[in-house]
Amino acid sequence: MTGTMKAIVLSRFGGFDAFELREVPVPAVGSRQVRVRVHATAINPLDYQIRRGDYAASVPLPAIIGHDVSGVVEEKGADVGEFDIGDEVYYTPRIFGGPGSYAEQHVADADLVARKPRNIGHLEAASLTLVGGTVWEALVTRAQLAVHETVLIHGGAGGVGTVAIQLARAMGARVITTARRDNHGFVRSLGADEVIDHTSDDYVSAVAELTNGQGVDVVFDTIGGDTLERSALALADGGRVVSIVDIARPQNLIEAWGKNAAYHFVFTRQNRGKLGALTNLVERGLIRPVIGAVLPLARIGEAHELLENGGSRGLRGKVAIDVAGGTVQLPTPR
Secondary structure, three states: OOOEEEEEEEOOOOOOOOEEEEEEEOOOOOOOEEEEEEEEEEEOHHHHHHHHOOOHHHOOOOEOOOOOEEEEEEEEOOOOOOOOOOOEEEEOOOOOOOOOOOEOEEEEEHHHOEEOOOOOOHHHHHOOHHHHHHHHHHHHHHOOOOOOOEEEEOOOOEHHHHHHHHHHHHOOOEEEEEOOHHHHHHHHHHOOOEEEOOOOOOHHHHHHHHOOOOOEEEEEEOOOOOHHHHHHHHEEEEEEEEEOOOOOOOOOOHHHHHOOOEEEEOOOOOOHHHHHHHHHHHHOOOOOOOEEEEEEHHHHHHHHHHHHOHHHHOOOEEEEEEOOOOOOEOOOOO
């Protein structure tokens, strides 16, 4: 197919106004690729980090960014046998590997693409791809969280935390999470067994009390700051810490050494296998994506602002983008 499509183009690194809505050529489809009509995408912290210029060396401008796709296959290459025209699919585009998902159409390697869960819509599916793959990598592949173990999930009401709570629960773990007090009922509804108010309570002391001084087996860091350093104080002997956050400053891990702890740092590499496993859990009702806001494609800048400042605006879960429509759904102040 030839022709053009609407896309949001990052024309410079900077603030929320760094994007432009443009008509751009539709990419050609290779022999092992599919072209997908994008119905929905979503916003991730990686997106605004790229927009700010944190990865300037890896993102030549102008660029179409974005890391979540849910849509319908409209064209496939000659060597693609596992998908047909009209199939509903979802996936994360190759990170730093070409155009992203802020566009009406996207071309992807078939090996990255999975069938969308049948029991959710495109907005929900798009909110799950990068986050779901990241959480799977963190808890299943790296931490190897086991039945009856205890996990501390920092930031349970966020886009990553909401999925992490549900996956950990599905794996048979005891789940402790941190959240603002007005989010305690919400994270408990997702499967958290215990909730710590990080705005007023010291989570190290709270974990010690909740575990009778034993500590947790796994800590999942989604928030950064001094979490890597202080989380060691909440670990059981031989515990594991998994972080998906850049280290902004050196941290003293002497307490982790004393616990014989293992630290893992995750920058997700996507594949169909992770999404297939998540699809199974979604279709069994064990994971449900949580969408806190929806905006149309033309309001990407506003969506970035909402995600970056979402905590103060009552955002829970993901910010999704309705590419095929014009849905507007904003957080309700609490």
